[in-house]
Amino acid sequence: MASLPLRGPGVIAKAAATLDLLSGGRFELGLGAGGYRQAITAFGGPDRTAGQNQVALEEAVEIIRGLWRPGGSVRVTGEHYSMAGVHGGPAPAHPIGIWFGSVGPRALAQTGRLADGWAAPIPHYLPYEKWRESQEIIDTAAIEAGRRPSDITRIAQLVGHITDAPGEVVLKGEAPIRATAAQWAEVIGHLAGDVGFDSFVYWPESADAAQLTAWAREVVPAARVLLGKG
Known part of the structure; x- marks a missing residue:
C-alpha cells in the first residue's frame, strides 16, 4: 500500500x-490517501x-491511469496534483488494478466510484458488523457512477487461529476467529455468499508455519467445495 502524500502520482505510476x-504482470497497486497526518508531516509530507486527501487521491488516480496509457499526453489541473502534457508510458504488462483500503462512508463511496478493488481493513479498524454496510456504500456509489459493482474486487482480511476443537464463531467487533478448518470454511462461505467478498487473506494470531499449512491444505479446499469451486 503506497502512501500517496509521501510519493507523487507520477513516481508511483512509473x-x-x-x-x-519485471514481474510479468503480477503487480497490483494499493493506494492510501494518507491516514496518519502527524507522521506524514513529520516525514516532510503535506x-x-x-477531505483534502480524498480530493488529492482522485486527482492522483487520474494521473496514474493516464501515465499507464502510452501514446498520449496527460493533462490534469488539480488542487493538489497537476500535469501539463506529460507523455504516458511505459505501459504495464497487464491492466494494473488500483486498490483502496477505505473505512469511512466518504472514502467507501470514493472506492465505488474509482477503485478496482477494496481491501477491507482488519476488524481492528473496521469491525465485522460494518462490513455489509460498507459493501452497500461501495455498490451504491459504483452504480451512481455508471459502474458495475462486480467490477470491484473485494478482499476480506481475517484474523484468528485454526483449532483442532470446534469453537464459537461470532463475527463481531474485532474478536479473532478461533475455529476448526471446517468452521473457517463456513465463515468464508458466508462472507462470499452473503456479504460479497471475492478473496480472503488469513492473518494467524501467531507466526506459526503450521497455521499457514492448515489454511492452505484444509481451509481453502473445504471453502472451495462449499462454494462449488472445488
Missing part, C-alpha cells in the same frame, strides 16, 4: 509499471485534512 513489467 514505479508500478516497471514492477509490473499537511492535509481528510
Whole structure:
C-alpha cells in the first residue's frame, strides 16, 4: 500500500509499471490517501485534512491511469496534483488494478466510484458488523457512477487461529476467529455468499508455519467445495 502524500502520482505510476513489467504482470497497486497526518508531516509530507486527501487521491488516480496509457499526453489541473502534457508510458504488462483500503462512508463511496478493488481493513479498524454496510456504500456509489459493482474486487482480511476443537464463531467487533478448518470454511462461505467478498487473506494470531499449512491444505479446499469451486 503506497502512501500517496509521501510519493507523487507520477513516481508511483512509473514505479508500478516497471514492477509490473519485471514481474510479468503480477503487480497490483494499493493506494492510501494518507491516514496518519502527524507522521506524514513529520516525514516532510503535506499537511492535509481528510477531505483534502480524498480530493488529492482522485486527482492522483487520474494521473496514474493516464501515465499507464502510452501514446498520449496527460493533462490534469488539480488542487493538489497537476500535469501539463506529460507523455504516458511505459505501459504495464497487464491492466494494473488500483486498490483502496477505505473505512469511512466518504472514502467507501470514493472506492465505488474509482477503485478496482477494496481491501477491507482488519476488524481492528473496521469491525465485522460494518462490513455489509460498507459493501452497500461501495455498490451504491459504483452504480451512481455508471459502474458495475462486480467490477470491484473485494478482499476480506481475517484474523484468528485454526483449532483442532470446534469453537464459537461470532463475527463481531474485532474478536479473532478461533475455529476448526471446517468452521473457517463456513465463515468464508458466508462472507462470499452473503456479504460479497471475492478473496480472503488469513492473518494467524501467531507466526506459526503450521497455521499457514492448515489454511492452505484444509481451509481453502473445504471453502472451495462449499462454494462449488472445488
